[in-house]
Amino acid sequence: MQRSRVSVRGVDAVGRYALLRVERGGLDPGEPGQFFMLSPPGRVLPRPMSLCLAPAGELAFLIDPVGPGTRALVALRAGDDLDVLGPLGHGFRLDVERPLLVGGGIGIAPLPYLFERLGGAPALLGFRNAHFAEAARLIPGAEVVLEPTYVTERIEPGWDILACGPEPMLQAVAELAPSAQLAWEAPMACGYGACYGCAVPIRGELKRLCVEGPVLHAREAA
Ligand SMILES: Cc1cc2nc3c(=O)[nH]c(=O)nc-3n(C[C@H](O)[C@H](O)[C@H](O)COP(=O)(O)OP(=O)(O)OC[C@H]3O[C@@H](n4cnc5c(N)ncnc54)[C@H](O)[C@@H]3O)c2cc1C
Numbered sequence: 001m002q003r004s005r006v007s008v009r010g011v012d013a014v015g016r017y018a019l020l021r022v023e024r025g026g027l028d029p030g031e032p033g034q035f036f037m038l039s040p041p042g043r044v045l046p047r048p049m050s051l052c053l054a055p056a057g058e059l060a061f062l063i064d065p066v067g068p069g070t071r072a073l074v075a076l077r078a079g080d081d082l083d084v085l086g087p088l089g090h091g092f093r094l095d096v097e098r099p100l101l102v103g104g105g106i107g108i109a110p111l112p113y114l115f116e117r118l119g120g121a122p123a124l125l126g127f128r129n130a131h132f133a134e135a136a137r138l139i140p141g142a143e144v145v146l147e148p149t150y151v152t153e154r155i156e157p158g159w160d161i162l163a164c165g166p167e168p169m170l171q172a173v174a175e176l177a178p179s180a181q182l183a184w185e186a187p188m189a190c191g192y193g194a195c196y197g198c199a200v201p202i203r204g205e206l207k208r209l210c211v212e213g214p215v216l217h218a219r220e221a222a
């Protein structure tokens with residue numbers, strides 16, 4: 001984990017979302033599913049963001065502008081400074097035999113880097129509509145379903161599922177595939193275990209998702 005002030009390279013529109021690209025500097029991109037705390041200008045607390053892509057010399061984050069922090073991040077311009085802390089948490093285990101990437105909405109954010117690190121894998125992505133689904137182009141060959149169809153209607157047995165998406169989607173995937181690896185979300189203030197803001201019950205105990213997770217096996221989280 002490293003704290004660094006880096007320069008913004010650009011912010012590219014990707015349908016409803018934005019891809020924020022920053023210089024990598026000395027930052028380690030980490031493992032797919034790990035996250036970084038990004039400090040939006042004018043906000044007290046940093047915001048957790050999964051690493052989406054790690055092109056040469058850069059780190060890129062796919063951001064859904066849902067509130068003041070994320071809107072400030074997507075309003076950054078090339079040359080602006082950004083404080084970044086990471087990589088943080090536990091990512092996906094890559095030693096699986098038949099990986100299937102499953103993503104819903106902005107939950108696809110960690111999947112492009114996961115796809116690259118696996119050397120390619122089939123992907124099944126669900127979105128609200130075609131505008132949101134433009135982000136699927138970040139994962140070559142991905143199969144896309146739009147609501148009212150859900151990704152869980154298309155999952156067949158026999159895959160090692162690595163998934164990220166809204167909680168109801170993750171719960172449904174966990175029921176179908178107890179061995180799935182699932183990337184969960186919780187509000188996070190520090191990102192490294194100090195504030196307990198992200199504590200969730202896991203196997204009957206309160207655990208900090210930023211330290212134990214965000215990626216957990218489905219059977220751990222159930
Ligand atoms: C490990 C991790 C990785 C993440 N990766 C990404 C990513 O790659 N791209 C991305 O766009 N977002 C990601 N998020 C979610 C992102 O951090 C939040 O959307 C952001 O912090 C909201 O900040 P805000 O100030 O814009 O909005 P706020 O005003 O803080 O929130 C806007 C709305 O979103 C809800 N919300 C905020 N944070 C969360 C959360 N963590 N879980 C569920 N609901 C929340 C709020 O209750 C509110 O309704 C991630 C979250 C975690 C925990």
Ligand code: FES
Nearest residue numbers: 191193195196210
């Ligand atoms: S975010 Fe502070 S303990 Fe997890």
